[in-house]
Amino acid sequence: xxxxxxxxxxxxxxxxxxxxxxxxxxxxxxxxxxxxxxxxxxxxxxxxxxxxxxxxxxxxxxxxxxxxxxxxxxxxxxxxxxxxxxxxxxxxxxxxxxxxxxxxxxxxxxxxxxxxxxxxxxxxxxxxxxxxxxxxxxxxxxxxxxxxxxxxxxxxxxxxxxxxxxxxxxxxxxxxxxxxxxxxxxxxxxxxxxxxxxxxxxxxxxxxxxxxxxxxxxxxxxxxxxxxxxxxxxxxxxxxxxxxxxxxxxxxxxxxxxxxxxxxxxxxxxxxxxxxxxxxxxxxxxxxxxxxxxxxxxxxxxxxxxxxxxxxxxxxxxxxxxxxxxxxxxxxxxxxxxxxxxxxxxxx
Ligand code: PEP
Ligand code: MN
Numbered sequence: 001x002x003x004x005x006x007x008x009x010x011x012x013x014x015x016x017x018x019x020x021x022x023x024x025x026x027x028x029x030x031x032x033x034x035x036x037x038x039x040x041x042x043x044x045x046x047x048x049x050x051x052x053x054x055x056x057x058x059x060x061x062x063x064x065x066x067x068x069x070x071x072x073x074x075x076x077x078x079x080x081x082x083x084x085x086x087x088x089x090x091x092x093x094x095x096x097x098x099x100x101x102x103x104x105x106x107x108x109x110x111x112x113x114x115x116x117x118x119x120x121x122x123x124x125x126x127x128x129x130x131x132x133x134x135x136x137x138x139x140x141x142x143x144x145x146x147x148x149x150x151x152x153x154x155x156x157x158x159x160x161x162x163x164x165x166x167x168x169x170x171x172x173x174x175x176x177x178x179x180x181x182x183x184x185x186x187x188x189x190x191x192x193x194x195x196x197x198x199x200x201x202x203x204x205x206x207x208x209x210x211x212x213x214x215x216x217x218x219x220x221x222x223x224x225x226x227x228x229x230x231x232x233x234x235x236x237x238x239x240x241x242x243x244x245x246x247x248x249x250x251x252x253x254x255x256x257x258x259x260x261x262x263x264x265x266x267x268x269x270x271x272x273x274x275x276x277x278x279x280x281x282x283x284x285x286x287x288x289x290x291x292x293x294x295x296x297x298x299x300x301x302x303x304x305x306x307x308x309x310x311x312x313x314x315x316x317x318x319x320x321x322x323x324x325x326x327x328x329x330x331x332x333x334x335x336x337x338x339x340x341x342x343x344x345x346x347x348x
Contacts (some may be wrong), residue, residue, distance in 0.1 A: 001053075001064055002063050003028075004036055005017075005038070005060060007036075007037075007060075009059075014058060021039075025043065026042065026045065027042040027043055027227070028229070029071065031071075033077060038076065049062075062171035063075075068220060069216070069220050071226035072222045072226060073219075073262065073264075074262060080264055081093075081264045081268060085204060087342035090339065092234065092266030092294050095331075096327070096336060097120070097296075099163055099297045100125075100298040100320060101126045101299070102307070103307065103309045104309045104310075105128040105129065105142070105147035105151055105316060106140075106308050111128060113316065115158055116158065116267050118317065119159075121324045122324045123320075124160065124295075125161050125180075126154060126155045126161070127162070127164070130151065130164055131165060131175075133188075134167070134309070144305035147164075148174055149178060151178065152348070155180075163206060163297075168306055172194075179203070180204065181206055182201065182206070185208050187210075189208060189210035189218065190221055196228055199228030200228050205225050205233035206236050208235075215262070219262065220234065222263075233265070234266040236267070236270050237251070237274070239252065239289050240296075247274075247276055248275060250274075253287055256292055258339060260292040269289075269295070271284035271288060271296070272297065273310075275313065278313055278314060281313065285323055285326070289327060296327065298315060298320065299313055300320045304316060324338075
């Protein structure tokens with residue numbers, strides 16, 4: 001349910017609505033839009049509530065939200081959400097951004113070669129995994145906090161915000177300390193306690209789609225973060241499991257176009273995990289931007305043949321430069337030019 005306030009409502013009238021919701025054990029959350037001032041009502045609402053709230057002073061109308069997800073829905077928040085990060089980088093709102101870097105942070109040299117390469121090619125956000133969710137416990141698990149420190153140092157040296165995967169409750173404080181954006185991976189999309197804790201940090205969160213999750217489940221998962229009062233949520237389509245084995249996953253481009261319609265949250269596309277093959281990453285990047293993605297997440301390694309994780313889907317810095325050239329032309333062609341470079345870099 002959403003309560004739409006009149007354009008002339010007073011602070012006291014607004015407070016009265018919040019107070020009444022509190023009395024009823026419901027949560028009210030203010031949604032700031034350009035045209036209307038709205039309060040989303042969260043919790044077990046009952047039909048009579050609509051009549052009651054409609055008669056309160058300062059209330060224009062009370063509308064039912066037809067979807068089970070509320071705060072992520074365009075019914076509640078019409079305009080695209082825009083998430084502001086360090087160095088003037090904005091995610092959402094029309095101009096695509098590119099996040100790039102290695103799957104895993106392996107050494108300072110490997111991170112630096114990848115990071116400086118992607119920055120030179122025009123990437124906006126630096127990625128790097130320090131806590132890795134590997135299928136086998138015998139595979140490289142990441143450098144942990146040491147890796148986070150390297151990532152933060154590279155990001156500040158290059159003037160780029162950074163993103164890293166938050167794998168477990170154990171790592172919330174460390175990841176929030178060193179990273180601008182917390183990535184929740186496909187395997188944790190329905191780790192609801194982790195989602196709530198990530199939300200509570202107030203940091204921007206990128207929620208990847210579970211490899212077997214429906215769009216509705218994905219948006220409901222986003223509610224766990226949003227309902228903690230954290231509006232800085234972006235979604236990431238990274239491919240789903242299907243019968244097809246020729247590619248690692250099946251990129252669901254339908255999902256990108258559909259979620260842009262259903263939700264105001266920025267949607268990022270990850271064709272590296274979506275395809276599993278480096279040579280499919282550029283074509284699927286172009287397709288993603290064409291169907292409306294607000295950005296891309298791309299794995300880049302200086303020497304993919306020797307990568308400790310995801311080498312087969314990683315681009316060399318030279319191939320990444322080609323991808324950026326293609327994405328830049330495509331962005332211009334579809335009227336959504338790629339975002340300006342981060343500010344600190346543009347000024348240097
Ligand atoms: C990653 O980004 O390296 C990763 C593990 O992603 P996903 O959760 O999509 O598999
Ligand atoms: Mn990876």
